[in-house]
Amino acid sequence: MTPTFPQLGERLHNRRFAVTNNTHGLSGAGTVFHYLVEGDAISSTYKGGRIRLGMQVGRVTGVDTIELLFHCLTLDGELLSGWSRGKVGVDQTGRTILSFVWGWLSGAVGGGESSCVEVVENKRHA
Template identity: 60%
Template sequence: MDNALSRVNKRLNDRRFAAADNAHGLSSADTVFHYQVVEEVITGTYQGGQIQTGHLIGRVTGPDTIELLYHCLTTEGEMLAGWSRGIVGADQTGRTTLTFEWGWLSGASGGGVSSYIELAD
């Protein structure tokens, strides 16, 4: 798992992402996710678009897989919480990509699949 940890850490730690495709979720291209990774522990914040503020916590589960729990407060004052399982990859230009299967645990129902792209510095 050490090699997996270093690959995920390199691709996620101190990097920012926005939604590329999230048809059934609240995050959009205006929502910025900022990840931190220490060993197998993933933490992060997100805000923008319909999200006033949000936090996430998770772990590295394999060479290119992660799982997260997240919660947020929307601009409409709703409190929501959910889960996701993701794949960490890269596009043709080398930018990190994230693809998640996700669902709501509290405050909403349903779920879906979404993808995110690393933002340029």
């Protein structure tokens, strides 16, 4: 399937993102998301910080927007799930940034806003 919004897929596919801000959420410093994109379908795994294991599934909804459902198991053994709507952008250094509004569906109440930035690995050439 050909992506409806190929630029967005290229910004996310097989890339890792670190949390930079998360109000009222469990992911934070040390949590890393790894996204995969196939057409307009998005999936990811995440872990780190207070998250033992997490997964997301979602879809591209516009040229710079996505929506996701997520679930996770915390280090304390809590099983939680929720939804998020995100916007994909680029910072001044060219790294992809993600900004979300999200809410809990099960295991907790409330919601918040979060943001992530692409983790760029330094490649050294000998």
